Every structure is written in structure tokens, then in C-alpha cells.
Amino acid sequence: MGRAFRVILTCARNSLVRELMFRTNFIIVTAASLLWVCANIAFYLLVFQYTPSIGAGTGWGRSQFFVFFATGLIINSIVHSVFMPNADLFSERVRTGVLDFLLVKPLDCQVLVSFERLDLSTGGNLVVGVALLIFSLIELGWVPGVIPIALYVIYVVCGVAILYSLMFSLAATTVWLGRNQTLYDFWFYLTIFGRYPMEIYRGPLGLPLRIVFTFVIPVLIVVNVPARLLIRPLYPQTLPEWGLPLFALAATAGSLWCCRRIFQAAIESYRSASS
Numbered sequence: 001m002g003r004a005f006r007v008i009l010t011c012a013r014n015s016l017v018r019e020l021m022f023r024t025n026f027i028i029v030t031a032a033s034l035l036w037v038c039a040n041i042a043f044y045l046l047v048f049q050y051t052p053s054i055g056a057g058t059g060w061g062r063s064q065f066f067v068f069f070a071t072g073l074i075i076n077s078i079v080h081s082v083f084m085p086n087a088d089l090f091s092e093r094v095r096t097g098v099l100d101f102l103l104v105k106p107l108d109c110q111v112l113v114s115f116e117r118l119d120l121s122t123g124g125n126l127v128v129g130v131a132l133l134i135f136s137l138i139e140l141g142w143v144p145g146v147i148p149i150a151l152y153v154i155y156v157v158c159g160v161a162i163l164y165s166l167m168f169s170l171a172a173t174t175v176w177l178g179r180n181q182t183l184y185d186f187w188f189y190l191t192i193f194g195r196y197p198m199e200i201y202r203g204p205l206g207l208p209l210r211i212v213f214t215f216v217i218p219v220l221i222v223v224n225v226p227a228r229l230l231i232r233p234l235y236p237q238t239l240p241e242w243g244l245p246l247f248a249l250a251a252t253a254g255s256l257w258c259c260r261r262i263f264q265a266a267i268e269s270y271r272s273a274s275s
Contacts, residue, residue: 003107004107004108004111007107007111007112007115008111008115011115011116011117011118012115012118015117015118015119015120016118016120018117019120019121026120026121029121030121030122030123030124033121033122033124033125034124034125034128037073037124037125037128038128040069041066041069041132044062044065044066044069045062048061048062048065053065054196054197054199054200059199060197060199063136063139063140064136064140064231065197066132066133066135066136067133067136067137067140067227067230067231068197068223068224068227069132070129070130070132070133070136071129071133071152071156071159071223071226071227071230072129072194072195072223073125073126073128073129073132074126074129074130074133074156075156075159075160075163075222075223075226076125076163077122077123077125077126077129078126078160079160079163079164079167080119080122080125081118081119081120081122081123081126082114082115082118082119083114083163083164083167083168084119084167085117085118085119086113086114086115086116086117087167087168087170087171088171089113089116089117090113090168090171090172090174091171091174093113094174094175094270095174097272099113099270099272100272103267103270109267110168110260110263114164114168137230137231140231142231144230148229148230149230151226151229151230151245152226152229152230155225155226155229155245155248156226158222158225158226158248158249158251158252159221159222159223159225159226161252161255161256162218162219162221162222162251162252162255163191163219163222164259165255165256165258165259166187166190166191166217166219166255166259167187168259168262168263169258169259169262169263170186170187172259172262172263172265172266173266174266175266175267175269175270176266176269190217190219191219191222193209193213193219193220194213194219194220194222194223194224195223197224197227198210198214198220198224201213201220215247218248218251218255221244221247221248221251224244225244225245225248228244229245
């Protein structure tokens with residue numbers, strides 16, 4: 001673990017140096033990312049001019065929803081900064097045979113391919129997410145204690161782990177498919193359901209989606225659980241108080257286990273591009 005941590009820090013330092021070599025590009029990409037976030041915030045502000053909450057009786061008013069939205073920003077900015085560049089690069093490594101050099105390194109291959117590069121241009125989204133979270137909580141008049149904050153951090157980590165597992169499970173299929181150009185497409189299709197509170201999935205069409213994307217592909221719990229726990233004194237949960245959080249822990253462990261098994265199976269099936 002100590003060696004892996006030192007390798008990850010070295011990779012982070014190299015990524016920072018790489019970004020600073022092309023400062024103008026870094027600034028432009030960061031600005032574009034921040035503009036996208038600001039456009040989304042403006043859109044939801046416009047929506048809440050016409051309705052006091054998302055869905056009647058759901059409890060997701062403007063401030064509560066922005067706690068949810070800020071949590072999604074925090075989780076997705078971490079995933080996109082740390083893991084998305086490496087998942088995308090994994091396909092190229094397999095296709096060109098560069099993965100051969102990683103397999104002979106004296107460190108677990110999955111650790112290397114997961115943390116080799118960082119995309120620091122999305123770090124601005126993390127700052128905006130934290131600022132929006134604090135502002136929304138102040139607007140609600142709610143100052144969370146130590147326990148809610150600790151639980152929030154734990155479940156943000158769980159959300160990151162679930163998205164990481166899904167992402168690298170998709171990336172590992174490159175070994176069998178040869179060149180997985182649809183990684184971003186699959187990622188968008190699956191994670192788009194987790195961008196909104198799960199209470200909107202109701203009725204004959206919404207309920208099956210809620211069940212599938214909670215208990216089969218657990219993308220709905222990625223943002224919902226930490227956001228709910230942070231504003232729990234203001235918003236009563238629809239499930240038993242600890243039912244969904246406990247399932248989120250089990251889903252995190254199960255997702256990581258499945259990702260590890262899929263990745264190992266892919267590595268065992270891998271044949272060098274030169275073979």
C-alpha cells in the first residue's frame with residue numbers, strides 16, 4: 001500500500017507538470033467546464049422560478065435540490081479528474097500493446113492503469129460544487145454536525161467507488177472488443193439516471209427504472225444517499241432510516257468486487273498486440 005501511494009503521488013505530480021506545460025489549453029478547458037456548470041445552475045434556477053419543488057410531495061425544493069446537485073458535481077468532478085482519463089487511455093494501451101509494459105511493473109496493474117494520469121481541468125467543478133453545497137446549506141439554515149459531515153464524506157467516497165467500478169468494468173471490455181469507442185456513450189446512458197432525485201421515478205414506467213438503477217446497477221444511490229444524509233433533519237427518507245445507506249455500503253463493496261473480477265478476467269484474456 002505504501003508503494004502504491006507513492007506511485008499515485010508521483011503520477012499526480014507528473015500530471016500537474018504536464019498541465020502546466022500547456023497553460024493556455026488548461027485555462028481554456030477549465031473555463032469551458034465551468035461555463036457548462038454555470039449553465040446548468042442557471043437552468044435549474046429558471047426551473048424553480050415556475051415550481052417550488054421537483055415533484056409534488058417529494059421534499060426536493062430549490063435549496064434541497066442544489067444540495068443534491070452540488071453533491072453530484074463533487075462526485076463527478078473527482079471521477080472525471082482521476083479515473084475518466086485513465087479509462088479512456090486503457091483502450092489505447094490495449095490496442096497498441098503498451099499495456100505489456102504495465103503488466104511487468106512491480107505493482108498491481110489495476111492500480112497503475114487507474115491513477116497514471118489526472119485531468120486537473122475539471123478541478124474547478126469541485127470548487128464550485130463545494131461552494132454551492134455550503135451556500136445551499138446556509139440558505140436552508142442548516143449547519144450539519146460532525147456526524148452528518150463524516151457520513152457525507154463516507155458516502156461521497158462510496159459514490160466515487162461505484163462510478164469507478166462501472167467505468168473500469170466498461171473499459172476492461174476493450175480486451176475482448178479490440179477497441180471500445182462507445183465507453184463514453186455507455187457511461188452517459190447509464191449515469192444520466194443518477195443525475196436526479198430518485199423520487200421522480202414513480203408510476204408504471206418510473207418505478208421499474210428506479211428498481212433497476214438502485215438494486216441492479218446502483219447509479220441512483222451514488223448522489224441520492226450522501227445528499228439525503230446531509231439534509232436528513234429537513235427531509236424524511238422514504239425508506240427505513242438506515243435501509244438505503246446500508247444497502248449503499250453493500251452495493252459499493254459488490255461493485256468493487258465485480259470490477260476486480262472483470263478486470264482480472266480481462267487481463268487473463270489479454271494477448272499482446274505483437275502476439
